[in-house]
Amino acid sequence: MKLIRGIHNPGQAPHGCVLTIGNFDGVHRGHQALLQRLCAEGRERGLPVVVMIFEPQPLELFASDKAPARLTRLRDKVRYLAESGVDYLLCVRFDRRFAALTAQEFISELLVKRLGVQYLAVGDDFRFGAGREGDFLLLQKAGAEFGFDVTSTQTFCEGGLRISSTAVRRALAEDDLELAQTLLGHPFSISGRVVHGDELGRTIGFPTANLPLRRQVSPVKGVYAVEVAGLGDKLLPGVANIGTRPTVAGVRQQLEVHLLDVVMDLYGRHIDVILRKKIRNEQRFASLDELKAQIARDELTARELFGLSNPA
Numbered sequence: 001m002k003l004i005r006g007i008h009n010p011g012q013a014p015h016g017c018v019l020t021i022g023n024f025d026g027v028h029r030g031h032q033a034l035l036q037r038l039c040a041e042g043r044e045r046g047l048p049v050v051v052m053i054f055e056p057q058p059l060e061l062f063a064s065d066k067a068p069a070r071l072t073r074l075r076d077k078v079r080y081l082a083e084s085g086v087d088y089l090l091c092v093r094f095d096r097r098f099a100a101l102t103a104q105e106f107i108s109e110l111l112v113k114r115l116g117v118q119y120l121a122v123g124d125d126f127r128f129g130a131g132r133e134g135d136f137l138l139l140q141k142a143g144a145e146f147g148f149d150v151t152s153t154q155t156f157c158e159g160g161l162r163i164s165s166t167a168v169r170r171a172l173a174e175d176d177l178e179l180a181q182t183l184l185g186h187p188f189s190i191s192g193r194v195v196h197g198d199e200l201g202r203t204i205g206f207p208t209a210n211l212p213l214r215r216q217v218s219p220v221k222g223v224y225a226v227e228v229a230g231l232g233d234k235l236l237p238g239v240a241n242i243g244t245r246p247t248v249a250g251v252r253q254q255l256e257v258h259l260l261d262v263v264m265d266l267y268g269r270h271i272d273v274i275l276r277k278k279i280r281n282e283q284r285f286a287s288l289d290e291l292k293a294q295i296a297r298d299e300l301t302a303r304e305l306f307g308l309s310n311p312a
């Protein structure tokens with residue numbers, strides 16, 4: 001899959017394609033069903049499959065305080081979309097100028113002139129263009145005028161519930177990792193590059209690898225039994241805390257993971273932390289000793305869960 005950043009990269013995007021548009025946060029099973037359909041259509045027509053996403057996501061530009069927590073960073077979205085068989089990922093920089101394009105301009109300049117779209121699949125609730133004035137009906141009319149097909153994707157459900165990024169966030173907020181995984185079609189994980197912490201963890205006997213969550217708010221909080229991918233062939237078990245570390249007066253939200261039975265310097269490594277089970281909420285302890293005793297109990301809980309023997 002080829003990643004194209006921005007719509008002004010001449011010659012990079014194909015002219016003539018099958019296309020879908022959306023946030024694709026989480027690349028959940030609803031998205032995957034839509035992508036499968038789109039790939040089949042692309043094969044039939046002998047055309048490349050293009051997915052258009054926006055970065056930042058529209059709500060993050062317009063109402064950053066109301067924007068929901070991201071399920072996937074761009075890097076992970078790219079990986080999941082590539083695995084789904086997409087040929088080109090067009091990542092549009094969503095700024096005030098782009099947002100001001102009228103629905104008609106979006107169709108004629110971008111979809112028709114720039115991409116030469118032949119087939120477009122979107123949900124029937126898809127809105128676009130300045131003031132969200134463009135809708136499915138307008139796309140259908142434009143399709144008839146410019147000669148491209150427009151289909152509304154069939155809603156993909158789980159237990160009567162429409163799978164959506166919002167539904168995954170809700171499952172995570174309710175600590176239902178199992179449901180989140182069912183909706184996603186893959187386990188929920190948080191990835192990033194390990195940075196230096198203040199190394200207090202080392203002095204309390206639990207060295208931790210720290211992942212900053214940056215401007216991204218995490219959809220989950222608390223202490224989890226986890227498995228870490230990205231450090232060789234095997235998944236490595238660990239315990240992680242996602243929060244602000246009130247005991248040591250931390251401020252910024254971060255993820256900290258302590259690996260069981262392995263000592264290695266993870267600084268600078270890119271890791272993917274798969275959340276397997278919530279152990280408890282983050283707490284403020286009266287002393288570091290109490291925190292240390294609790295983390296030791298968290299470790300035992302995780303060991304039991306993973307069927308590992310206790311440390312010597």
Ligand SMILES: Cc1cc2nc3c(=O)[nH]c(=O)nc-3n(C[C@H](O)[C@H](O)[C@H](O)COP(=O)(O)O)c2cc1C
Nearest residue numbers: 197198199200201208239241245246247258282283
């Ligand atoms: C499994 C685990 C559970 C944790 N639980 C809490 C907690 O409940 N409250 C808290 O303030 N900090 C918690 N922490 C964070 C510790 O305060 C943190 O590891 C310590 O401050 C070391 O920070 P450093 O890595 O920046 O040196 C937890 C860390 C781990 C690995």
Ligand SMILES: Nc1ncnc2c1ncn2[C@@H]1O[C@H](COP(=O)(O)OP(=O)(O)OP(=O)(O)O)[C@@H](O)[C@H]1O
Nearest residue numbers: 022023024030122123153154155156163164165166
């Ligand atoms: N369950 C589903 N079944 C079929 N198509 C879906 C499903 N969920 C999303 N889509 C389609 O995938 C495309 C991208 O969806 P997008 O990520 O913007 O929305 P979403 O997953 O419904 O998220 P949100 O909860 O934020 O509305 C859209 O065309 C949308 O209609």
